[in-house]
Amino acid sequence: xxxxxxxxxxxxxxxxxxxxxxxxxxxxxxxxxxxxxxxxxxxxxxxxxxxxxxxxxxxxxxxxxxxxxxxxxxxxxxxxxxxxxxxxxxxxxxxxxxxxxxxxxxxxxxxxxxxxxxxxx
Amino acid sequence: xxxxxxxxxxxxxxxxxxxxxxxxxxxxxxxxxxxxxxxxxxxxxxxxxxxxxxxxxxxxxxxxxxxxxxxxxxxxxxxxxxxxxxxxxxxxxxxxxxxxxxxxxxxxxxxxxxxxxxxxxxxxxxxxxxxxxxxxxxxxxxxxxxxxxxxxxxxxxxxxxxxxxxxxxxxxxxxxxxxxxxxxxxxxxxxxxxxxxxxxxxxxxxxxxxxxxxxxxxxxxxxxxxxxxxxxxxxxxxxxxxxxxxxxxxxxxxxxxxxxxxxxxxxxxxxxxxxxxxxxxxxxxxxxxxxxxxxxxxxxxxxxxxxxxxxxxxxxxxxxxxxxxxxxxxxxxxxxxxxxxxxxxxxxxxxxxxxxxxxxxxxxxxxxxxxxxxxxxxxxxxxxxxxxxxxxxxxxxxxxxxxxxxxxxxxxxxxxxxxxxxxxxxxxxxxxxxxxxxxxxxxxxxxxxxxxxxxxxxxxxxxxxxxxxxxxxxxxxxxxxxxxxxxxxxxxxxxxxxxxxxxxxxxxxxxxxxxxxxxxxxxxxxxxxxxxxxxxxxxxxxxxxxxxxxxxxxxxxxxxxxxxxxxxxxxxxxxxxxxxxxxxxxxxxxxxxxxxxxxxxxxxxxxxxxxxxxxxxxxxxxxxxxxxxxxxxxxxxxxxxxxxxxxxxxxxxxxxxxxxxxxxxxxxxxxxxxxxxxxxxxxxxxxxxxxxxxxxxxxxxxxxxxxxxxxxxxxxxxxxxxxxxxxxxxxxxxxxxxxxxxxxxxxxxxxxxxxxxxxxxxxxxxxxxxxxxxxxxxxxxxxxxxxxxxxxxxxxxxxxxxxxxx
Numbered sequence: 031x032x033x034x035x036x037x038x039x040x041x042x043x044x045x046x047x048x049x050x051x052x053x054x055x056x057x058x059x060x061x062x063x064x065x066x067x068x069x070x071x072x073x074x075x076x077x078x079x080x081x082x083x084x085x086x087x088x089x090x091x092x093x094x095x096x097x098x099x100x101x102x103x104x105x106x107x108x109x110x111x112x113x114x115x116x117x118x119x120x121x122x123x124x125x126x127x128x129x130x131x132x133x134x135x136x137x138x139x140x141x142x143x144x145x146x147x148x149x150x151x
Numbered sequence: 152x153x154x155x156x157x158x159x160x161x162x163x164x165x166x167x168x169x170x171x172x173x174x175x176x177x178x179x180x181x182x183x184x185x186x187x188x189x190x191x192x193x194x195x196x197x198x199x200x201x202x203x204x205x206x207x208x209x210x211x212x213x214x215x216x217x218x219x220x221x222x223x224x225x226x227x228x229x230x231x232x233x234x235x236x237x238x239x240x241x242x243x244x245x246x247x248x249x250x251x252x253x254x255x256x257x258x259x260x261x262x263x264x265x266x267x268x269x270x271x272x273x274x275x276x277x278x279x280x281x282x283x284x285x286x287x288x289x290x291x292x293x294x295x296x297x298x299x300x301x302x303x304x305x306x307x308x309x310x311x312x313x314x315x316x317x318x319x320x321x322x323x324x325x326x327x328x329x330x331x332x333x334x335x336x337x338x339x340x341x342x343x344x345x346x347x348x349x350x351x352x353x354x355x356x357x358x359x360x361x362x363x364x365x366x367x368x369x370x371x372x373x374x375x376x377x378x379x380x381x382x383x384x385x386x387x388x389x390x391x392x393x394x395x396x397x398x399x400x401x402x403x404x405x406x407x408x409x410x411x412x413x414x415x416x417x418x419x420x421x422x423x424x425x426x427x428x429x430x431x432x433x434x435x436x437x438x439x440x441x442x443x444x445x446x447x448x449x450x451x452x453x454x455x456x457x458x459x460x461x462x463x464x465x466x467x468x469x470x471x472x473x474x475x476x477x478x479x480x481x482x483x484x485x486x487x488x489x490x491x492x493x494x495x496x497x498x499x500x501x502x503x504x505x506x507x508x509x510x511x512x513x514x515x516x517x518x519x520x521x522x523x524x525x526x527x528x529x530x531x532x533x534x535x536x537x538x539x540x541x542x543x544x545x546x547x548x549x550x551x552x553x554x555x556x557x558x559x560x561x562x563x564x565x566x567x568x569x570x571x572x573x574x575x576x577x578x579x580x581x582x583x584x585x586x587x588x589x590x591x592x593x594x595x596x597x598x599x600x601x602x603x604x605x606x607x608x609x610x611x612x613x614x615x616x617x618x619x620x621x622x623x624x625x626x627x628x629x630x631x632x633x634x635x636x637x638x639x640x641x642x643x644x645x646x647x648x649x650x651x652x653x654x655x656x657x658x659x660x661x662x663x664x665x666x667x668x669x670x671x672x673x674x675x676x677x678x679x680x681x682x683x684x685x686x687x688x689x690x691x692x693x694x695x696x697x698x699x700x701x702x703x704x705x706x707x708x709x710x711x712x713x714x715x716x717x718x719x720x721x722x723x724x725x726x727x728x729x730x731x732x733x734x735x736x737x738x739x740x741x742x743x744x745x746x747x748x749x750x751x752x753x754x755x756x757x758x759x760x761x762x763x764x765x766x767x768x769x770x771x772x773x774x775x776x777x778x779x780x781x782x783x784x785x786x787x788x789x790x791x792x793x794x795x796x797x798x799x800x801x802x803x804x805x806x807x808x809x810x811x812x813x814x815x816x817x818x819x820x821x822x823x824x825x826x827x828x829x830x831x832x833x834x835x836x837x838x839x840x841x842x843x844x845x846x847x848x849x850x851x852x853x854x855x856x857x858x859x860x861x862x863x864x865x866x867x868x869x870x871x872x873x874x875x876x877x878x879x880x881x882x883x884x885x886x887x888x889x890x891x892x893x894x895x896x897x898x899x900x901x902x903x904x905x906x907x908x909x910x911x912x913x914x915x916x917x918x919x920x921x922x923x924x925x926x927x928x929x930x931x932x933x934x935x936x937x938x939x940x941x942x943x944x945x946x947x948x949x950x951x952x953x954x955x956x957x
Contacts, residue, residue: 037668061671086883088925089751089798089873096798096845121873125800125819126841129854 036083037065045141046074051083054091063094066109070098075107078140082113087121095131108132112140153609154489154661157496161621161654164499168629171506176630177222177516182240183634184260188213188527195244195256198264202338204271206246206254212424213244213527215260220347224325233319233327236294237343241265242527245428253428257342264289269339283313283331286341290329298329310334373576377547380555384458392461394679399456401478405616406452410445416530419445452546459551464558468676470611472669475676477613484667488660491617493610495654498621501602505584505595512591517584542619548574549603549615567604574600624650695755702729702758705765711735713743714808715935719903721911723874723927730757731872731926732764736772741809744772747870747930748801749820751842757926760789760797778805778816779857782843786818786851789844798844802870804860811862811934816855818843821873824892826899828865833892836860862934867899867906870932874925878914881921886914903931 035058036051046069054062069077079095095109102109110132114122122128134140186194192211199206222239224231240260247253250272257266267286283304288295298315305312310332319325325347332340413419423438430437463471473486481487505517548570556566575596583592607615628651702724710718713735720733730750738744748764750757767788771781782803789799800820806813815823819842825834838856845851860868871891878886891910898909907929914927 038665058671060674061668064670064674065668088877089749089800093751093797124821125798126839126845126854129839129841129850130846 035061037062039065039069042078042137042141045076045078045144047078047080047137047141049080049083053086054084054094055086055088056090059088059090059094062091063097066094066098070101070105073105075102075105076144077102077107077109078137079109079111080113080137081111081115081118082137084115084118087118092122092125092127095127099131108144110134110140110143112137154492154658157493157610158658161496161499161625164496164501164503164625165629167503167506168499168625169633171503171510172626172629173633175506175509175517182225182238182260184215184240184242186242186258186260186262188529190262191242191244191258191527192246194258194262195246195254198256198258198267199246199254199269202267202269204254204269209246209248209252209254210424211244211246212421212428213242214421214425215240215242215527218345220345224347228321231319231321232294232297233325233345236291237265237327237345243425245425247424247428255428263292266290266342267338267340268342269337280336282333282336282338283311286331286338287315287329290341290343298327301328304333307332310339369576373573377552377573381454381458381547381551384462384551384555385454392679394676395457395461398460398475398478399453402456402474403449403453407449409620410449412533414445416528416533418528418530418533421527421529451543455543455546455551459546459554462551462555462558464554465677465680467554467557468673468680469669470607471676472672473667474612474616475672476667476669481667483660483664484669485661485664486611486667486669487613488657488664490611490613492654492657492661494606494614494617495621495624495657497602497606497610497614498618498623499625501599501606501618502622502625504598504602508591508595508598509585511594512585512589544574545603545615545619548600549607550612553604553607567601570604571597571600574603620650621654624654698755698758699724702762705762706733707735711737711743713806714741715811716806716808717903717933717935718931719907720930721907721928723923724758725874725923725926729926730761731874731928732761733870733928733930734765734768735930736768738772738775738805740775741807742775743806743808744768744775745804745806745813745870745930745932746801747820747823747872747928748799749872749874749926749928751798751800756797760793760799763792764789764799764801775805777857778803778814779852779855782816782818782840782855783852786843787847790847793844798842800842800873804868804870806932811864813860813862813868814857815860816840816857818855819845821871821876823871824869824895825860826867826869826895827863828867828900829863831896833895835888864934864936865900866934867895867903868932869895869906869910870930872926872928874923874927875910875914875929877925878918878927879921879924880917880919886917890917899933903933907931 034052035054038049038051040047040049048065048069050062052058066077069075095111099109111122111127112134113136114133119133122131122133127133132140132143134143191213195211196207218237218239218241221234221237225234225239228234238259238261242258242260242262244256244258245253246255252271253268254270255266255268256264258264287298291298298317300313301316302312302314311334312330312332314328314330316326316328319327325345327343327345329343330341331338419441420438423441426437460471473484473490476484477487509517552573553566553570556569557563560566560569575593583589584595585591603615603618606618610618706722707720710720718735720735722729722731722733724731732746732748732750734744734746736744736746746768748761750760750764764785767785771784776784782801785799785801789797798819801818802815802820802823803818804813804815804823815836815838817823817836817838817840819840822835822837825836826832827834836858838858839854840856841851841854862868869891876886876888876891890913894910894913895906898906901909910929
């Protein structure tokens with residue numbers, strides 16, 4: 031069962047937005063991982079994952095967020111999550127992600143959080 | 152920037168073709184035909200009518216051919232009578248019926264009669280005494296008087312044969328002969344022939360026999376070498392890379408489309424009819440042969456493509472990714488559009504290379520790409536698309552041989568030198584641009600191969616594939632555009648509009664289409680390239696089977712007997728080995744530790760962590776620590792070993808059967824479900840908690856809640872992994888908590904075994920044909936009556952697999 035997963039990146043000021051679309055599972059997680067890794071390698075540590083188009087996330091996909099969150103924060107940035115669909119949010123919620131990650135209703139709010147310097151949700 | 156450079160290349164190529172072609176092109180023998188297909192057919196009809204044959208309404212095929220001998224004579228002595236009477240380009244029009252009647256009219260580039268052949272079953276009509284003489288006058292015009300009659304009404308099987316000959320005094324050694332055959336006083340066959348000495352024709356002396364032989368041997372050796380390499384790669388590398396056949400098979404539609412264009416436009420049929428006629432047959436007999444050849448060519452392309460794909464070394468994957476992505480139906484990508492445009496533009500520049508070489512070398516004319524057929528094709532633009540199919544030297548050298556070399560040599564440039572050397576020898580020998588043995592051939596071949604390699608370097612695999620199309624289109628388009636208008640009949644514009652429109656569309660698309668993320672494709676190619684060879688795969692599979700069994704051994708073989716409780720469990724891995732774990736462990740003080748855990752990811756990595764968790768749980772069970780302290784310790788261990796790349800969700804229950812109570816904590820795991828026997832209602836138990844290993848910091852402890860669950864007789868606890876609720880059907884719809892709850896309400900009273908069986912049944916029915924998406928684990932616990940009946944003792948049972956019964 032191969033499903034589509036797309037990442038579109040754009041800039042919002044000095045914040046990098048990664049718009050995720052489709053299914054983020056064990057098959058597609060390596061692409062997401064490579065994308066985040068590249069952002070961090072390029073020195074862009076202020077990241078917002080725009081999850082409005084994300085239809086599904088599996089534990090492998092969640093693992094990518096965990097993998098890089100410390101690195102991003104150590105570099106003075108953060109990985110924030112924004113506009114998550116309710117059914118996907120439920121998965122984040124069960125896992126206890128809201129205690130660890132800054133999750134915002136919209137991308138704009140997530141970007142604004144970088145300006146105010148707030149981190150934890 | 153890149154697109155600007157390629158556009159400049161294309162413009163430079165077209166401009167130099169426009170400038171150099173009139174002087175240096177040998178394709179039309181220096182003649183500019185003024186008759187197009189329609190006009191030629193019209194003339195053939197009226198001419199046949201003069202011979203008493205009505206061919207209007209018959210099927211027609213037409214072709215233009217160049218007589219190299221006449222072309223040479225014409226170039227040397229353009230004012231001679233021979234050059235005037237016979238033109239190097241002759242246009243053949245063939246008319247035929249399904250009955251087997253056929254009439255062929257051959258004319259000069261201006262539409263003047265040259266030869267006529269009436270091959271009808273029965274020749275009837277008005278006879279003329281002087282039919283043969285009149286035919287000579289028609290063919291030779293004012294020059295008829297120069298001919299001497301050498302044969303008169305000689306009886307042959309065909310009819311009465313008359314012949315005229317004339318030795319041109321200006322051109323010593325050139326003999327022209329006209330032969331007319333009449334039957335019942337009507338012309339059935341008129342033809343002309345030539346004989347000329349080598350000196351008279353100004354033919355260069357042939358290369359010495361030993362040089363020719365050496366070249367032939369060399370070509371054969373190189374071709375053999377490539378064939379051996381292809382087969383070696385096919386049989387050795389393809390064992391490793393099963394995806395190559397898939398790619399080649401899907402890519403074939405591109406050359407197949409080129410062939411289909413030639414077929415649908417009628418070009419194939421046109422050629423087949425003429426060929427059949429020459430073979431003494433009628434109708435489309437040769438079409439069958441042509442189609443067979445096309446299929447064979449496709450098979451050869453399939454093999455070359457598979458071998459080339461398998462031979463491409465890792466650094467080249469980038470150049471192939473757009474093509475691979477395209478074969479998966481993702482054609483709206485910037486990369487593919489850009490590669491196609493680059494190939495077409497580079498092709499235009501490469502098309503001018505032979506002309507530049509000809510200019511530098513002086514005398515020789517370029518006979519490369521002799522495209523006279525284009526003039527008479529029913530749909531000339533389709534001819535250019537043959538370039539998608541027939542440029543086998545590009546596919547063999549640039550797409551196969553060069554990547555193969557590059558994979559074995561350290562430096563790309565040394566591979567390029569090797570490829571250019573072989574390309575020079577092999578690729579252009581069979582169709583050299585200049586007379587055989589001329590040094591300009593080698594210069595052209597080397598420059599062309601280098602150009603194709605550069606196209607591959609900057610334009611990727613699709614660019615290299617498209618470059619021959621760009622080349623054909625540029626050369627033929629310029630040639631047609633330079634023809635006098637009547638010969639075009641919009642044919643030149645067809646080529647310009649279709650092929651050039653295609654190139655411009657690709658350029659436009661490279662601006663409009665989004666850039667595709669081809670990293671996944673590259674990663675997949677990488678994965679396939681590094682896949683172990685088949686024997687090793689077999690061994691790995693066997694080892695995985697051992698691992699699977701070992702892992703199954705880790706799950707409780709038999710559900711332990713818990714006083715006053717009954718249990719049932721199922722654990723199905725999605726792959727050979729899984730990352731799910733459930734366990735029931737006895738603790739000091741008559742207590743039991745029940746747990747369902749899910750390691751992130753699946754497969755071998757998850758299985759190894761699952762084993763580690765099992766070990767830690769077993770050792771912890773001996774000390775019976777408080778659940779929160781145990782979870783905290785597990786969290787530290789997982790965070791350390793997983794290094795942020797892995798986490799475990801876990802539901803942990805420490806059950807005190809005597810008190811019918813349990814302490815429960817939920818480390819990011821799916822909330823367990825409790826069904827109350829008294830009310831028939833369900834409760835989702837969802838204390839706060841973060842998955843193990845997600846954070847090594849104090850946030851874990853700060854967010855960890857331990858709750859107490861009291862059980863009344865009959866109450867049922869259902870613990871499960873997300874494989875159960877996120878199980879998907881083929882439509883991508885998840886099984887969901889609601890469905891689970893519904894089944895629990897309906898079947899909980901029937902006991903753990905039946906409930907587990909019912910959930911499993913429903914899940915299987917829901918899944919339908921879809922594969923198991925994730926590891927699937929279920930643990931059901933029911934509280935029995937406090938005063939347990941003796942007969943109930945053996946009733947608690949567990950299952951490691953789907954073998955559930957009650």
